[in-house]
Amino acid sequence: MSTFVPSGKNIDRKWFVVDADGQTLGRLATKAASVLSGKLNPQYTPYIDMGDHVIVINAAKIRLTGLKSQTKLYRRYTGFPGGLREESFTRLLARKPEKILEEAIKGMLPKTKLGRAMGSKLKVYRDDKHPHAAQQPTALEVA
Numbered sequence: 001m002s003t004f005v006p007s008g009k010n011i012d013r014k015w016f017v018v019d020a021d022g023q024t025l026g027r028l029a030t031k032a033a034s035v036l037s038g039k040l041n042p043q044y045t046p047y048i049d050m051g052d053h054v055i056v057i058n059a060a061k062i063r064l065t066g067l068k069s070q071t072k073l074y075r076r077y078t079g080f081p082g083g084l085r086e087e088s089f090t091r092l093l094a095r096k097p098e099k100i101l102e103e104a105i106k107g108m109l110p111k112t113k114l115g116r117a118m119g120s121k122l123k124v125y126r127d128d129k130h131p132h133a134a135q136q137p138t139a140l141e142v143a
Helices: 025-037 090-096 097-106 115-120
Strands: 013-019 053-057 073-077 085-087 120-123
Touching: 013 025, 025 053, 025 097, 025 115, 053 073, 053 097, 073 090, 085 090, 090 097, 097 115, 097 120
Parallel strands: 013 053, 053 120
Antiparallel strands: 073 085
């Protein structure tokens, strides 16, 4: 008897929708990252992208616990001398709430080609409307 090794051809990808309204950022991000990486799949293989698609709606209604909403900073570097840019959580939430969730979720994925392929299956939207109704996504509960 030989061991079954899945290949990239026979993967049946599902679509999940997660409502971020009132959810804690870290808890939602860990759940979405595990679905994107395929760790909930019984045939999980570390070197194959076995993950499913994740749609996150209501990104503008995400919350943080404690004083993190007042003290958390998002830093990026432009590549030029003195090009460090900082933006607070509250300002980024008002300007581009999708970016907050994308950074949190993609930061939990591997930093390789495989991780970038997993991250491409993530779709984040500011409000409760999304253009993926044809894929018939199922609701994913975050505890």
